[in-house]
Amino acid sequence: MSQRLIHTFVLLGYLLLAIIATYPLIGHVATHVPSGSGDAAQDLWEKLWNLDHVYRSLLAGKSPFFTDQLYTPNGAALYFHPLSITNAIIALPIIAIWGVIPAYNFLALGSFVLSGYAVYLLCRQWQCSSRSAFLAGMIYSFSAFHVGHLTLNHLELWNMQWLPLYFVAYERVRQQPSFGRIAWAILALLAVLFSSLYMAMYALLWTLVWLGFDLAQQPRSLKHTWQRLRAPLIIGGVTLVVILPLMLLPMLRQAAQNSVLIRSVEEVSKRAISPLAVLQRSTLSYLGIVGLALAVIGVVLTKKQGLRWIVLGLGAFWLALGPRYGLYQIYNLLPIAQFGRYPDRFIVLTLISCAVLAAMGVDALLKRWQARWHVLASAVLLLLIGVDSWPSQRPLLQPRHHPVYEQIAADPITGSVLDMPIRRTNSAWFAMYYQTIHQRPIIDGVLARPVPRIPIFDIRLVRGLEEPELNLPAQDIFPVQQPLAATSYFNLRYLVYYRKSDMPNQQVPTLEQVEALTGAKASEIANDETLVAYRLDWQPSSEPLTSLMELGTGWYELEGSENDLHRWIKDAGAGATLGLYPTRPMQAQLQLKLVAFDHPQAVDILLDDQVLATLNVGTAVESFTLPIDLAQKSYTLRFKPHEAGINPSLQQPGADPRTLSISVFEATIQP
Template identity: 25%
Template sequence: MGLDAVRARLTGRVPTRLRRHLPDLLAYGTYLLLAIWACGRLWSHPRGRISGHLPIDNVEFFWWLSHAARSLVHFDNPFFSTQMNAPDGVNIMANTSVLGIGIPLAPVTLLFGPQVSYDVYLTLALAGSAATCYYVLSRHLVRSRLAAFLGGAFFGFAPGVVHHANGQPNFVSNFLLPLIVLRVVKLREPGRWLRNGMILALLVCWQLFLNEELLTLTALGCLAVIACYAAMRPADARRAVRPFVLGGAVAVGVATPLLAYPIWFQFTGPQSYAGIPELFNNWGEDITAFFTFARDTLAGSSPVEQTIGRTEQNSWFGAPLVILTVIMVVLMWRRSLPARVVTVVGTGFAVLALGPHLRLDGRERPSVPLPWLVFEHAPLVRYMYPSRLIFVVIACLAVLLALACDRVPRLELPGSPVRFRYLWALAVAVALIPIIPRPMPGVSPPHVPAFISAGGWKDYVDDRHSLVTVPLPSNTLGLKAVMWSAVTGQEFKIPRGYFLGPDRDQGGVGRFGATRSKTDDLLVKVSNTGRFADVTAADRENALAELRYWRAAIVVLDPTDRRAEQLRKAVTDLTGITPRYVTDVWVWDVRTLVDGAGR
């Protein structure tokens, strides 16, 4: 190639390519900046800040990321672990383990710790979800890159998504979902059913290890879309049956052998459970919430949570967006088949998300039954929160928003077209600007004493024994124990913990943490109130039996804990052992009680 040819390429083709891809690069860069903005308080001190709204969930995900890295280094079973809830263990597949991102991020976790890995995960999940939605919209549905950008931004940073980013990144990991939906739509293409089926299967396999609930919701949403499309375009649907069925069969044939064992382990393996507590299966949305600005948006505030909030704000879109949605439906209903489909599907899922009974202004109306009652005990559905059906609504709104922003400015309507475009731009701005996310709050993580971080515990604990913390970890107390385990790479076993496991007292229905014992109850009472009755012989026998069951080596109390002095007295009375102050914690060496193996 001559010099002139090289110069021609440098001055001609390269700028053209850059110019063609510049809108995409701007969109992806903006999404990344917005994700960094939302996670800014965490990034300000990666090892020194965690979610201020859901710190216990945040720490739980530290543990899942640490587990994924440990399973690679130690060749452990990635689907099960006895490093938490020793000796019974935790069914990793039956929990929100995010192995699909934890394993790829294992090098980051091993080099920098789970805190940094978590921040990387959360930031890329937010930006990546918006980016893949933008890609699908801009390449397959709309002509306007700006319209695709707005649809992608809403999908990746919707108020409900950002709310989950406060400690639940598995519900932010939506970057595969637009690609899965695209592949489902492409199954109808004649002559490409084999390729499309294989790609769909691999995407489904990956998503299963990110968030099964969202995968299930995506499947339900796709079924609803297919049904609506078939009803609206029956002739086209009939022509697509053969390639669709062939591609679907390929997807099932490829995915089944890959997922059979993990799914079997989840539902029948050790520490599996049957369903979730009824409280969550009935957890519907409040109608008022649709018109309310979410806490983590520019227009949102915390006090409103006291009226209608529970723990999730999936449907908190704000009144302007609800009004804009109605306008978009009116303008697009006759002009776009995809708009009609997502309108019907989104409306249906919004109604189901209200739960079994009407809720209004924070109060449930049991006298007003809703459609969810018909489905709440169906297979798979009984494991779901009805409130989270709103994620399908979010996807439908993202598509409708992109379609409307692409088509409406080009509509030939009475009056000045320029004035109408300005009015449309103003309406979109009024609806979307208030729900731009604010930086999520951050707080200091649980204190990690030098006894733990410097390895002082190694003088007492081996692979056969556990390190017991006071208070014992659960979904409400003892967060430090899970944190200590995570930041040390899970080098020691801990009894109890924060996870979903079977409730032995309720027939194996899922519960948070292990089934409570009498010793648990006693220490929880001390931690909460600072008071307890005199320890009895029965209390000591129960405590000794549990220490032996846990194969405990030491009991550790951080003196910075709330009511540490009362807890120290309680543990001393229960064990009959005087603690030693080692480095910066109180330590009870109980090996002589457990197995007579003192040092």
């Protein structure tokens, strides 16, 4: 039988197994996805949005590493978000013709086929037979890791074919370096990098282990060392040149501005595996009893042939155990370690090692048996591996959306959409999926790493729309944003209220309430048992917002007449806070009016816990002006008195029973 025919049968075999393992997905590829429901589906909505975002960005000739469709009007950088660009590019034609759901399913089925085939090729490079290599591909591709992350919608992890495909390309370079083979290795490594930062870290770790073995086995001379290092340095150097401007430099800049990478030892420990997890079917780290047994046989019977894979597999297993067992503590000192959050995912390297060693074990067993038993033995092993890796659950979920989003998509007037209530369970994830339908910006969203964003839960406009019966004061110690100014700032055109939510006493606002809260003319565009939707018509406000300020914690109620409204600080120890979000970077002035109770007192003014100034406040209202440089991010402005305050009722019975220290009459930002 020709090699081409053998490879065709191998691919068809994995395709058949993929259809069986995911059944009944094959009959619902246009409407359903292999996902759990509820919280398990959170990542599904995000991953569908990712595919749509990459497709539309590339179609428009824009970088996919930024979006203005989430967190409008400012948008967000996506360098640390798992876009899985490699997979999205492959799915582009399917997205263009059939949409994101068929594309997602195409990637899911394809990942089983290509993951198995990649390990098959890898085992063949290590002189394993076609039979044992096919079984090794099964062990890897139909593992608990693969099926489990598919159910959890971790696209960057279940598209796990790119890692072994890079290994295959690198092995070919090791065997006989050439320009063509080096080019393929570079392309394979780029495919890994643009698919998953996790897998990129694992590719680097694998390469370093292999280089270590290669250098240890070479004669100790500069010439031989250079010959061994030359190809890996070219692969790494060209890859670095490609990703430096596209990803790496922007990521370093973003990391310097936000602690998106830093994970504490305590946080990391929560996602470490237990030493017995590889034997427990209920975990994503389960290696399979049959596969593990065959790997042990391979270790025992092949002696030094599989030494590299033994070191890699055990080392990755040790790392997956997390900080408690030491090796991860050393690894965590490397800057690149912070690109990933969860040590349990190192187990994928152990899984590949186990699969290759299992192939060696199968061949070692078959050599000890007569040839006439080889087909039967292979069939029995295939059946045992299939039973061992058979998924206990194969859930399907049908993504649904209300027709109002298609109505919004067809509306020629552009503007943002706000799905309410925003604090209902999984609201932001649903909003991202609906955004793939209506193609309008949303002011909310969910990303894998935190980004500078407007704290919409605290914005007066959003709070009023969320709770229309909430009696928000028309004035306060800070400038109360005019409804139309806020509506215009967010370019808000559509409000969609879901009737059923897990929020108690949720009420859908009337048309009149919507108009009062937004300052816009509203019209109802949908009203049924599921939701009520409004369209807002307005002209841009003549008073553009320069900053958003909202009441924080630590204040007494607003008091005083219209011209002298003020709030006393309730807790002098912790101080009182205001939320501040500049709508643009600016050099500004913080204007304050303060008064002290009973006697002059000092108060610290802090911005994100950094002292701006210490003010000496008298018993008559005084004005203060502080220069302040503001970026476009969320701040906490804190007023912290030096003294604990005085209770007037202790000095004069019947007087104010509150503890009073400093009162704020005004806090405004002037550009």
